[in-house]
Amino acid sequence: MSVQVSETAPALELRNLDVVYRVRGRDRQVLRDVSLTVERGRSYGLVGESGCGKTTAALAIVRYLPRNGRVSSGSILIGARDVVKLNYRELRHLRAEDVGMVYQNPGAALNPGIRVGRQVAEVFVVRGVDRKEAQERALNALRTVQIADPGSVMERYPHQLSGGMQQRVVIAMALAKDPALLILDEPTTGLDATVEAEVLDLIAKLQSEFETAVLFISHNLGVIAKMCERVGVLYAGRLVEEGDAETVLRDPRHPYTVGLIRCIPRGGVRKDHGRLDTIPGFLPNLGEQPPGCIFADRCALSTERCVQEDPPPYQAGGGHTSRCHYHESAHTLPRREAADLDLPVVDRRTEPVVRFDDLGKVFHQRGHSVHALENVSAAIWPGETLGLVGESGSGKTTLARALLGLVAPTAGTVEFEGRPLAGHLSRRTADDVRALQIVFQNPDSALNRRHTVRRILRRALKKLAGITGAPAEKRLLELMQSVRLAERYVSARPAQLSGGLKQRVAVARAFAGEPRLVVCDEPTSALDVSVQAAILNLLVELQAERRVSYLFISHDLGVVRYISDRIAVLYLGRVMELGPAAVVFEGPHHPYTEALLSAVPTVDGGGRERIRLEGEIPSAANPPSGCVFHTRCPRKIGAICEQEEPPLLEVEEAHLMRCHIPIDELRRLQLGEREKAPA
């Protein structure tokens, strides 16, 4: 009765898999002829932008498709058994014994009402282990995923754990049954870069220990490059390219992969070097099936043949396949023409647009006082972009909100063009309110879903620029033009627009008047990389046209580096480092900046010595003594770090740092190591 797992068959094999969703009475194909193989103990990465069918593939493998979805043809073989043909009991057995799954949101994967210990033990109980032994094994499982103090974690509820800890618990549960196949669907996307790095290290270590086959799904090419031996690129439900991860990323043979890799700001590219490459056009509608290549309408290399004839998977040697008629010349995909952008020249002898002086903000929560900002001083000059980086909880958003007047600071002042600015929005003059605008992270939340684009923008024109009536209609179209938003979207509502288009509307709204400074709060982190590149280009173009300043918040260091003139690194509400972008990135930098930088997985691998931060950012309600970073600092020098808070000093021209280690010592430590590290 028990299903036998063949010892030689691959851990997972998809053969010509088709999956359809039934929407409004019609079948729409979301996966088409997908074939891939994950060998035992190997890792396979599946990349693609949102809507490409990555998650559908993951769900289909364990037959978790939503009710309107089904496998219409092809087979899914796990250890030589066809999952599609299993009955309910066999399927349950398969899910309990052989396949582990980890999803993006660990908070939703754990039951909020059951203690962590019991949830993990459940995995063993299902397999017939008695309760007491299951508890023992659960404790061991938590130890395996390197949770400090697993005994006390067992007694806690999921909401009492941080996101990183929750994800470790989910991984512990997935690995507890020693599965032959582990499916990871964007397991680190919701986590901070430093935590992500730790979790990825853990997954890599456990994978080699347990010899588990891994199907790793991610939109992040850097993560895939770090984690996977093989990679498959999905586009609109088709596997367009497949091969060894290193080969595919270094020598991509499909124009989509080529475009995807070029979109990412990396290798120290800055806005004055030119615009980023983008992939023009949009993903085809769900279920749309052109006769030829699915990517043809967005591909600059496409010819008549591409439109007519569906490309088969061409062999490019060494198990590398590409569904492109011209796979040999994919790398000749034209680049974006060099930009003749007239970027503003920042003159720091003039009056800054905005200046923070010893800004502090204390929140009072249930008897605790939480110091969200401590003595933050910085200035932003006209036409300049100040990048703001740091983990979540470092005070980035509070600083932006204090600048905008959404929260009133409890100490210090904000000056706008030399005049002090009232703390709260309600006490600022209309002109001051108009001068400072924002582009939010999530355009779904930032746009009123009941209002049309016309209504949203006309209202902004009225309130921010005082234009109404017939001239407003004209300005509206100009405004849409300036954010490259086609006129036909004027009467669309947000739900009818893609993420990138929505973000363009949000940008247009911020620029309806004549803003002096626009806060960009993670404006691209909810978007796909190709769209991200287009939005970044837009922001840079607008800066060139309008001489506007940006306060740019992002956790993506590549993006920050691309767009910023100067960068401020925040930790627990304090500025740890502040300086020109190139200097902060090239070093010598603050140990915290160094750790942030080394946490980021890059497509090219990067030759940087990896520095890991232990644990998580301490609570701002109870910050560590002395230098607030000493509890996690890999370069701590001794007692002085615990006792004395280092001042923010100008260590070299225009470069400020808060560290007890002298700059020359840091230079020796950091640059010396980098030379030693293999390239």
Place this chain on the structure above:
Amino acid sequence: MSTALPVPVQVPSERQLARRETLRQLVRSKTFLVGFIVVAFWVFWALVGAALTPRDPLELAADVLARPSSTYWFGTDSLGLDVFSRVLAGATGMLEIAPLAMLLGVAGGTVIGLVTGYFRGLVDETISRVIDAVLALPVIVIAVTAIVALGPSTMTLIIVIGVVFIPLVTRTVRAAVLAERELDYVQAARLRGERAPYVMFVEMLPNVMGPIVVEATVRLGYAIFAVAGLTFLGFGVQPPAPDWALQVAQNYQLLAGGSYWWTVLFPALAIASLVVAVNLIADGLTQVLDR
């Protein structure tokens, strides 16, 4: 002014599709459909009133307390009035008072809910405490006291039931507004200098209409119930109007003596059918709109 612009063909059709989809889901839900048919039936009779009933609901027949028969389908009552005609004609009063009372309650509750949810802080604290206090009192006590003070009339009934509903609707709307105000578009509005009423009524209100519509339907069911209850106690519709609850009130003593069940059963069934039907609609709407 917008006519000069080329209207894209595809964009509005998407919107119509979404609307059609909502409608399709509603019609497909049996709960909604049954409720809708029953309510439509009563609305029809409320509109045509006595004009189409087999007999004049106010005309005394020769037979007093006649059993249901082919002449008098639902029998006659103690005054010799035709129960069948009175049940059909009785919809008028009910479907005038209950919806108006509901509208008053929903309008009031929406405004207060928006204000408390948007401003929070002291305004919210104060109003919420008052609402808690009001909710602690039995509805019927407040209603009876108010009607005694104001004198029974249709207007009084509407106002009393409407006002009693305000705190209940406020709670629902406030909860929806609290979730909505966390969204960034509300802050975006404040950052372009919009005043609070604009943010509340133009920006937020359209986005909380789903829960409000559901709440309104639920309240309508309760309003019918309340009108019937108060009328039965003698505080509502006055004789000789052919009101359902009034018919029950006038005839229920007869149940004890003999078995003149038809005088009470049919008007009571009419009330029940309407209340249940309205609640079926509410359930159907909840399934489709509240998500």
